Amino acid sequence: MEFRIDKEVFLKSxxxxxxxxxxxxxxxxxxxxxxxxxxSALHVTATxxxxxxxxxxxxxxxxxxxxxxxxxxxxxxxxELPNQVIIFTTKDNDWVEIKCGKVQFNIVGLSPEExxxxxxVKEENLFEIESSLLKGMIEKTSFAICNxxxxxxxxxxxxxxxxxxxxxxxxxxxxxDGHRLSIAKGTFKGNAGPxxxxxxxxxxxxxxxxxxxxxxxxxxxxxxxxxxxxxVIKRGDSYMVMRLVDGEFxxxxxxxxxxxxxxxxxxxxxxxxxxxxxxxxxxxxxxxxMLEISNTxxxxxxxxxxxxxxxxxxxxxxxxxxxxxxxxxxYLLDVLAVTDTDCIExxxxxxxxxxxxxPEKSDSFLAVIMPMRL
Amino acid sequence: MSQRINILPETITNKIAAGEVVERPAxxxxxxxxxxxxxxxxxxxxxxxxxxxxxxxxxxxxxxxSREDALLSLERHATSKIRxxxxxxxxxxxxxxxxxxxxxxxxxxxxxxxxxxxxPEGTEIVVxxxxxxxxxxxxxxxxxxxxxxxxxxxxxARLKFLRSAETEAGHVGDTMARLAISRxxxxxxxxxxxxxxxxxxxxxxxxRLTQALGKDAATDLHCVASSAAGISVEGYISGPAAVRSxxxxxxxxxxxxxxxxxxxxxAVMQAYRGVIDRGRYPIVALFISVPxxxxxxxxxxxxxxxxxxxxxxxxxxxxxxxxxxxxRSPWLTQRPEQTPPASGATGQxxxxxxxxxxxxxxxxxxxxxxxxxxxxxxxxxxxAFAPSPAKAGTVGEPAPSFRPDxxxxxxxGYFSSMEIIGQFHAEYILCQSGKELVIIDQHxxxxxxxxxxxxxxxxxxxxxxxxxxFPETVELSFSETAVxxxxxxxxxxxGFELEPFGGNTVILSAVPRIxxxxxxxQLVRDILAELATLGTTVAFREKLDDLLARxxxxxxxxxxxxxxxxxxxxxxxxxxxxxxxxxxxxxRPVSHVxxxxxxxxxxxxx
Numbered sequence: 001m002e003f004r005i006d007k008e009v010f011l012k013s014x015x016x017x018x019x020x021x022x023x024x025x026x027x028x029x030x031x032x033x034x035x036x037x038x039x040s041a042l043h044v045t046a047t048x049x050x051x052x053x054x055x056x057x058x059x060x061x062x063x064x065x066x067x068x069x070x071x072x073x074x075x076x077x078x079x080e081l082p083n084q085v086i087i088f089t090t091k092d093n094d095w096v097e098i099k100c101g102k103v104q105f106n107i108v109g110l111s112p113e114e115x116x117x118x119x120x121v122k123e124e125n126l127f128e129i130e131s132s133l134l135k136g137m138i139e140k141t142s143f144a145i146c147n148x149x150x151x152x153x154x155x156x157x158x159x160x161x162x163x164x165x166x167x168x169x170x171x172x173x174x175x176x177d178g179h180r181l182s183i184a185k186g187t188f189k190g191n192a193g194p195x196x197x198x199x200x201x202x203x204x205x206x207x208x209x210x211x212x213x214x215x216x217x218x219x220x221x222x223x224x225x226x227x228x229x230x231x232v233i234k235r236g237d238s239y240m241v242m243r244l245v246d247g248e249f250x251x252x253x254x255x256x257x258x259x260x261x262x263x264x265x266x267x268x269x270x271x272x273x274x275x276x277x278x279x280x281x282x283x284x285x286x287x288x289x290m291l292e293i294s295n296t297x298x299x300x301x302x303x304x305x306x307x308x309x310x311x312x313x314x315x316x317x318x319x320x321x322x323x324x325x326x327x328x329x330x331y332l333l334d335v336l337a338v339t340d341t342d343c344i345e346x347x348x349x350x351x352x353x354x355x356x357x358x359p360e361k362s363d364s365f366l367a368v369i370m371p372m373r374l
Numbered sequence: 375m376s377q378r379i380n381i382l383p384e385t386i387t388n389k390i391a392a393g394e395v396v397e398r399p400a401x402x403x404x405x406x407x408x409x410x411x412x413x414x415x416x417x418x419x420x421x422x423x424x425x426x427x428x429x430x431x432x433x434x435x436x437x438x439x440s441r442e443d444a445l446l447s448l449e450r451h452a453t454s455k456i457r458x459x460x461x462x463x464x465x466x467x468x469x470x471x472x473x474x475x476x477x478x479x480x481x482x483x484x485x486x487x488x489x490x491x492x493x494p495e496g497t498e499i500v501v502x503x504x505x506x507x508x509x510x511x512x513x514x515x516x517x518x519x520x521x522x523x524x525x526x527x528x529x530x531a532r533l534k535f536l537r538s539a540e541t542e543a544g545h546v547g548d549t550m551a552r553l554a555i556s557r558x559x560x561x562x563x564x565x566x567x568x569x570x571x572x573x574x575x576x577x578x579x580x581x582r583l584t585q586a587l588g589k590d591a592a593t594d595l596h597c598v599a600s601s602a603a604g605i606s607v608e609g610y611i612s613g614p615a616a617v618r619s620x621x622x623x624x625x626x627x628x629x630x631x632x633x634x635x636x637x638x639x640x641a642v643m644q645a646y647r648g649v650i651d652r653g654r655y656p657i658v659a660l661f662i663s664v665p666x667x668x669x670x671x672x673x674x675x676x677x678x679x680x681x682x683x684x685x686x687x688x689x690x691x692x693x694x695x696x697x698x699x700x701x702r703s704p705w706l707t708q709r710p711e712q713t714p715p716a717s718g719a720t721g722q723x724x725x726x727x728x729x730x731x732x733x734x735x736x737x738x739x740x741x742x743x744x745x746x747x748x749x750x751x752x753x754x755x756x757x758a759f760a761p762s763p764a765k766a767g768t769v770g771e772p773a774p775s776f777r778p779d780x781x782x783x784x785x786x787g788y789f790s791s792m793e794i795i796g797q798f799h800a801e802y803i804l805c806q807s808g809k810e811l812v813i814i815d816q817h818x819x820x821x822x823x824x825x826x827x828x829x830x831x832x833x834x835x836x837x838x839x840x841x842x843x844f845p846e847t848v849e850l851s852f853s854e855t856a857v858x859x860x861x862x863x864x865x866x867x868x869g870f871e872l873e874p875f876g877g878n879t880v881i882l883s884a885v886p887r888i889x890x891x892x893x894x895x896q897l898v899r900d901i902l903a904e905l906a907t908l909g910t911t912v913a914f915r916e917k918l919d920d921l922l923a924r925x926x927x928x929x930x931x932x933x934x935x936x937x938x939x940x941x942x943x944x945x946x947x948x949x950x951x952x953x954x955x956x957x958x959x960x961x962r963p964v965s966h967v968x969x970x971x972x973x974x975x976x977x978x979x980x
Binding site: 370 | 750827887
């Protein structure tokens with residue numbers, strides 16, 4: 001195999017797959033990137049068996065062929081090469097020669113035969129989806145994804161299309177770690193297909209990679225679809241395939257309380273700053289902050305036996321029974337950070353039941369947080 | 375109608391009982407020496423040949439038996455130690471089942487000679503495989519001599535399972551060490567194949583430990599003495615320097631009886647957590663006394679296990695007693711060099727030295743025994759005894775000679791009384807304490823100080839628990855379910871909310887905040903398992919401690935960090951106020967001492 005490629009193009013292609021290759025893996029080939037040269041294009045493929053990405057770039061191909069090379073080292077090398085055309089040649093025994101101007105590298109690769117199979121994507125199964133919608137919904141939910149590997153069914157985003165009575169279709173994304181829950185909703189156009197109607201769990205790593213793709217370009221659309229237990233995302237000449245989490249997502253509708261009738265509305269900025277201030281004294285591992293809600297407003301307080309205590313009052317209108325509730329400050333801040341309205345509504349039942357936070361006058365987002373008990 | 379069920383003849387029942395009690399020669403020694411101790415003997419001689427396989431002879435100077443008693447003693451369930459049913463609840467003797475003698479007699483060629491002091495002649499009984507062959511009068515001193523020859527001669531299966539003579543002799547030696555430590559007021563002699571492996575005189579516990587464990591180990595022993603709620607704990611425990619890799623040097627006795635009990639061992643190891651590394655075991659000799667009605671020793675014929683009526687009370691009392699000593703880190707201040715040599719030795723010590731000298735001159739040069747027993751052959755060993763128990767546990771005891779203000783009312787602690795020399799490599803603090811150079815790992819020291827402070831704060835505040843959105847169902851076993859029900863309130867106190875969900879399923883609806891990010895169900899299982907066996911739980915505490923240790927480790931000076939003298943002085947002062955100051959929370963030592971003598975050796979000045 002031999003091809004010539006522009007340095008910047010090659011660098012960008014390698015940069016894109018750095019997040020996918022495994023740094024620590026029991027299969028050495030998974031830390032490699034596969035380079036495949038066909039008639040006039042270079043295909044760059046990386047996978048960790050859970051998430052895979054394949055992109056095509058223009059290149060001047062002298063002899064077609066394929067090879068795998070350590071993804072991280074190749075990226076480091078290309079990054080430091082002079083800004084000229086790179087000549088990439090394979091030698092016997094999977095050796096690779098990289099020439100750029102007067103620079104020459106000889107590095108050892110691995111046989112492409114052992115590289116995991118990357119499924120061929122059938123374009124007709126894909127449907128269009130707005131990039132910005134996807135981006136917003138991932139932002140609003142991904143913070144609540146569980147990081148405990150043993151709860152594998154929570155290690156992802158539950159994604160589903162629900163049809164309302166009026167015939168409108170809503171795309172829903174749900175994440176939870178067992179302590180809090182986050183639901184984002186958006187309008188869905190097109191044909192949902194059996195997978196989305198039933199609901200699928202997209203893996204955490206795939207979600208983060210998908211977010212990177214949506215970050216790159218504002219506006220525009222993505223192609224989205226499913227095949228063989230995987231979700232496929234296509235944008236331009238890049239494909240990403242992520243294996244769906246094989247598990248049952250818990251029945252989240254059951255834990256979203258419906259009878260929370262103690263409602264307060266509060267300015268998001270004011271509340272965020274207050275919680276941040278109070279969280280200074282609450283120690284992340286042991287202590288939460290306390291909200292005491294009465295007719296005169298909210299009193300937010302925290303205490304730390306080592307440092308002292310802090311208190312702040314915020315005026316809100318509330319005319320129900322006074323009560324107090326404790327939260328992990330981190331959980332509140334995570335929700336506040338992704339809310340995009342000026343005010344939020346908090347709905348409580350009592351000090352032990354799940355509490356709801358929603359943006360004011362919007363049903364695009366809903367968060368449920370379990371309080372703490374002393 | 376045929377009869378299928380027979381009542382077994384006594385020779386067979388005795389053999390069956392022997393299977394439970396007598397496993398190997400060491401078990402014979404244990405049973406017979408315990409009998410001797412129960413007979414108020416204060417000199418006991420044990421002799422074995424070929425690891426006890428060929429011959430075991432036990433000679434004591436106890437009160438002996440009359441001819442009638444001697445014959446009766448060979449009957450099964452014949453004992454002088456209990457009489458009525460109620461005696462079983464208050465057993466103060468080592469034996470009581472009346473099984474040992476007939477059992478041993480049934481599987482060996484057995485010879486019992488005994489004389490009461492009131493009787494001018496003794497009785498000798500010869501038994502072979504459980505049958506009395508001969509009963510005759512004999513002349514002998516007061517006491518009892520039991521000779522067991524050809525153990526297991528009529529039970530070939532057992533005989534096959536015996537190990538080599540050396541191994542069996544080793545087991546006998548271990549048994550003798552346990553017995554010797556249990557009764558320092560009794561003299562023991564142990565002879566193996568004509569070689570005297572142990573000769574210990576009547577003395578106190580500390581001296582006995584020195585003889586049994588070797589003097590290196592014995593210099594690092596610290597006195598424990600506490601008593602609470604009817605449970606008293608006495609004995610000696612070692613500092614972190616003298617640790618072993620097995621539990622072999624953990625001698626625990628309950629009401630004078632050697633036991634190997636999980637509860638006791640757990641309590642000891644809990645007390646030592648953070649003081650010694652994981653996987654290391656301290657040397658302890660602990661005598662735990664509990665009211666006889668509070669324990670049941672009638673669990674197993676060999677009586678290695680006991681049952682407590684109130685497990686958690688014993689566990690906590692023991693752990694508390696040990697922690698009380700360990701928190702002061704007495705090994706810092708107590709060193710052999712600082713103790714006056716035993717020049718003004720008592721008559722006892724004098725006699726001992728004479729005996730030892732005589733021994734040394736009489737006996738041939740001998741191989742060092744496998745267990746550390748024969749200090750009597752070491753004439754110099756006398757001078758290096760550890761300090762007397764009265765002095766053992768006191769902090770800051772021997773006043774450092776350089777201390778400027780002798781009239782100071784409040785004595786300085788070990789660390790703050792040291793003279794600061796400076797810092798080495800900005801990582802270690804060098805100090806002088808009398809004739810010693812003390813090197814302190816500043817990271818480990820400040821880590822321990824911070825950890826202890828965090829722990830105090832944590833103990834003072836309540837545990838916050840995070841409620842779960844999706845309560846987890848936990849499938850338990852029958853016993854775990856019962857435990858969960860019984861300890862529901864205790865679990866709630868440490869932040870777990872468990873509710874029964876029918877059958878053996880419980881619902882976990884809240885977990886303590888510190889465990890919120892890990893698998894709560896696993897921790898619940900661990901805690902329940904501990905509650906079931908020990909009646910108390912430390913799994914949660916352990917988790918908390920691990921976390922605190924990590925926080926402490928990251929919150930203090932790490933690596934190279936220059937400190938000026940005032941900072942060093944402050945650190946040393948806070949170390950004196952800190953419990954368990956001698957090791958960091960992970961069990962690594964905080965300080966290392968180089969004595970003047972060691973330095974002089976390096977520079978070849980001696």
